[in-house]
Amino acid sequence: MASITLDKVTKVYPNGFEAVHELELEVADGEFMVLVGPSGCGKTTALRMVAGIEDITGGSVCIGDRVVNDVAPKDRDIAMVFQNYALYPHMTVRENIGFALKLRKVPKAEIKAKVVEAVELLGLTAWIDRKPGQLSGGQRQRVAMGRAIVREPSAFLMDEPLSNLDAKLRVQMRAEVARIQRRLGVATLYVTHDQVEAMTMGDRVAVMRAGVLQQCDSPQVLYDKPKNLFVAGFMGSPAMNFFEGTIGEGANSVLIGSQTIQLPEAFHSAKPALRAHAGRPVTLGIRPEDLALLGTAEPSTGSSVFEGEIDLVEALGSEQLVHFTTDARQVDLGEATGDTAAGLSEGTLVAIGGEGVARVDARATLVGGTRVRFELDPERLHFFDAVSGQAVAD
Amino acid sequence: MAKGVDQRWRHKRGTRQWALGHFWTTATWIMAFILFFPVLWMVITAFKHEGSAYTDPPTLNFHPTLSEFSSVINSTSFTGGFVKPFEDSLFVTFATLVLVLAMGIPAAYALSVRPVKRWRDVLFFFLATKMLPYVAAIVPIYIIATHLGLLNNDWALVILYTGFNLPLAVWMIRSFLLEIPKEMLEAARIDGAGVFTELTRVILPILLPGIAATALICVIFTWNEFFFALFLTTTNGTVPVFLSGFQLNEGQYWAELSAAATLCCLPVILAGWIAQKQLVRGLSLGALK
Numbered sequence: 001m002a003s004i005t006l007d008k009v010t011k012v013y014p015n016g017f018e019a020v021h022e023l024e025l026e027v028a029d030g031e032f033m034v035l036v037g038p039s040g041c042g043k044t045t046a047l048r049m050v051a052g053i054e055d056i057t058g059g060s061v062c063i064g065d066r067v068v069n070d071v072a073p074k075d076r077d078i079a080m081v082f083q084n085y086a087l088y089p090h091m092t093v094r095e096n097i098g099f100a101l102k103l104r105k106v107p108k109a110e111i112k113a114k115v116v117e118a119v120e121l122l123g124l125t126a127w128i129d130r131k132p133g134q135l136s137g138g139q140r141q142r143v144a145m146g147r148a149i150v151r152e153p154s155a156f157l158m159d160e161p162l163s164n165l166d167a168k169l170r171v172q173m174r175a176e177v178a179r180i181q182r183r184l185g186v187a188t189l190y191v192t193h194d195q196v197e198a199m200t201m202g203d204r205v206a207v208m209r210a211g212v213l214q215q216c217d218s219p220q221v222l223y224d225k226p227k228n229l230f231v232a233g234f235m236g237s238p239a240m241n242f243f244e245g246t247i248g249e250g251a252n253s254v255l256i257g258s259q260t261i262q263l264p265e266a267f268h269s270a271k272p273a274l275r276a277h278a279g280r281p282v283t284l285g286i287r288p289e290d291l292a293l294l295g296t297a298e299p300s301t302g303s304s305v306f307e308g309e310i311d312l313v314e315a316l317g318s319e320q321l322v323h324f325t326t327d328a329r330q331v332d333l334g335e336a337t338g339d340t341a342a343g344l345s346e347g348t349l350v351a352i353g354g355e356g357v358a359r360v361d362a363r364a365t366l367v368g369g370t371r372v373r374f375e376l377d378p379e380r381l382h383f384f385d386a387v388s389g390q391a392v393a394d
Numbered sequence: 395m396a397k398g399v400d401q402r403w404r405h406k407r408g409t410r411q412w413a414l415g416h417f418w419t420t421a422t423w424i425m426a427f428i429l430f431f432p433v434l435w436m437v438i439t440a441f442k443h444e445g446s447a448y449t450d451p452p453t454l455n456f457h458p459t460l461s462e463f464s465s466v467i468n469s470t471s472f473t474g475g476f477v478k479p480f481e482d483s484l485f486v487t488f489a490t491l492v493l494v495l496a497m498g499i500p501a502a503y504a505l506s507v508r509p510v511k512r513w514r515d516v517l518f519f520f521l522a523t524k525m526l527p528y529v530a531a532i533v534p535i536y537i538i539a540t541h542l543g544l545l546n547n548d549w550a551l552v553i554l555y556t557g558f559n560l561p562l563a564v565w566m567i568r569s570f571l572l573e574i575p576k577e578m579l580e581a582a583r584i585d586g587a588g589v590f591t592e593l594t595r596v597i598l599p600i601l602l603p604g605i606a607a608t609a610l611i612c613v614i615f616t617w618n619e620f621f622f623a624l625f626l627t628t629t630n631g632t633v634p635v636f637l638s639g640f641q642l643n644e645g646q647y648w649a650e651l652s653a654a655a656t657l658c659c660l661p662v663i664l665a666g667w668i669a670q671k672q673l674v675r676g677l678s679l680g681a682l683k
Contacts, residue, residue, distance in 0.1 A: 051580075051584060052583075052584075053580045073580075074583060074588075080580075080581065082577040082581060083577070084577055086578040086580065088600075099582075099585055100585035104586055147581075151585075
């Protein structure tokens with residue numbers, strides 16, 4: 001049992017590409033830390049540096065209180081689960097799980113006991129003498145987990161272990177992996193590009209982009225208080241709506257296209273940073289679920305009305321996603337964060353054009369081409385600097 | 395109406411596919427038979443008496459006999475003993491195979507799993523040795539062998555054949571090694587395997603089908619090589635040299651030649667059969683993705 005500490009860890013490849021830039025991260029003992037970001041953001045490279053299968057260009061990696069930069073992978077006391085499981089095809093489940101112990105010259109009886117224990121924990125008893133080729137994807141995934149836990153390592157490293165499973169199994173294994181980790185209480189660094197996995201599994205989540213750590217916090221804080229446009233857009237599906245807006249004089253209102261949203265006195269007086277933006281353009285972020293259908297009624301006190309024209313309605317059974325257009329200019333996340341919108345994220349919707357998305361009740365009757373009114377609580381608005389993309393702090 | 399047309403069309407298409415399928419099957423059988431016919435004729439002739447091997451037109455109506463086999467094996471043949479060249483061939487093939495695998499596997503490993511510096515150049519060099527015309531090398535090789543006292547010595551052939559086989563073996567084993575998922579080797583490293591353990595306990599068992607395929611090709615080449623064996627040996631000739639001895643000025647001894655040739659084919663067929671079992675096992679093992 002130990003913590004994992006990354007101190008200004010940098011990776012530069014021989015061709016000059018900087019995959020990871022001065023990454024600072026601490027995974028406490030027993031903590032489940034998820035490293036999330038779009039493809040090519042450096043998260044897997046970071047994990048591989050902790051594992052020791054990738055050289056570290058700069059900075060240091062500590063496991064416990066030992067700097068392991070120059071320690072061989074086998075001596076780091078870590079276990080890793082790979083995306084494609086990386087099982088040994090010529091060995092049975094029993095041999096796969098016991099291989100590391102065998103190499104460590106653990107007595108045979110002890111290996112047997114530990115393997116049986118792990119196999120029982122993972123519900124693999126019936127398959128113990130099968131080879132990986134005879135197992136289903138989910139079972140192989142469990143064997144890979146078994147191989148990691150039987151070692152009783154100081155830390156677990158997991159590289160997108162669920163991404164090869166089908167959607168249903170992934171949800172099931174998500175809970176299972178989290179449960180096993182809690183039970184064993186071992187520091188875990190878990191890499192994924194799936195923000196749902198990140199939100200549901202992690203004690204804390206670290207969001208990376210282009211080799212740089214954007215924000216590291218508990219899932220709820222990331223969701224409620226994203227530090228910048230990228231984090232705001234990456235966490236949550238459908239993604240947050242971004243519109244260009246202008247803060248009114250005295251910061252008592254914000255103009256989105258031709259619509260004015262009143263900002264109550266108590267709200268803007270508590271946000272001195274927002275007052276500093278008075279009269280200047282900002283990027284406004286609105287989560288799809290923060291747009292409540294209003295119909296013809298008047299909004300409750302303190303809330304404003306936000307209108308649009310329905311473009312498309314997607315019924316998901318439990319809810320509906322309403323795609324609407326407004327006259328407000330939409331902020332292209334790619335432009336704002338220097339990324340291309342397409343490469344931004346798998347699993348998140350990034351709207352393009354003058355469109356917004358609202359998540360509304362499944363039973364509401366909505367017709368394309370008609371006007372729609374939403375109630376918007378100013379408290380739920382997110383403000384970002386129009387130039388830097390950083391959140392306007394409280 | 396439309397349904398009727400559809401069914402008729404489907405019926406027509408079915409008949410055409412059926413006919414086409416049978417045509418290709420028959421064509422394949424005929425081709426296979428044409429290719430196999432000389433071998434079949436050799437085996438049949440081996441069971442004839444020297445006299446009945448010459449009938450014109452050839453006949454299948456004969457009394458099968460093992461006398462030509464026994465005359466080959468018991469060295470009563472005019473060409474000298476069969477056993478000695480057979481033993482020489484076995485030794486040369488086995489020694490070559492061992493040397494090729496012992497050098498080829500580590501070389502392929504160093505060119506794929508943990509690539510050494512300038513590995514591309516090394517690979518090209520290996521391939522380039524294959525570009526040299528075979529015959530161009532015979533004079534220098536003959537002179538070198540003479541100076542080293544290796545003329546008429548099996549080891550000369552072993553060294554030569556190892557050199558010939560090695561580039562192909564390295565290329566083949568390397569391509570099999572590249573098929574092994576990188577993550578599996580990384581997993582082994584994290585599990586505690588050093589270079590040697592990684593090679594012997596993780597890579598080799600998975601590589602076995604690839605090694606079997608490589609070994610088979612190496613055995614076939616070595617067993618059948620004629621040109622260098624003819625020039626570099628006199629009394630210590632291998633099996634192909636021995637077989638050529640049946641062509642005499644006085645005439646051809648077809649039945650005895652066929653019997654000897656049939657016997658000489660057996661080890662290669664055996665090697666193929668053993669390798670095939672490994673190859674099938676390799677297919678069923680499958681990549682784990």
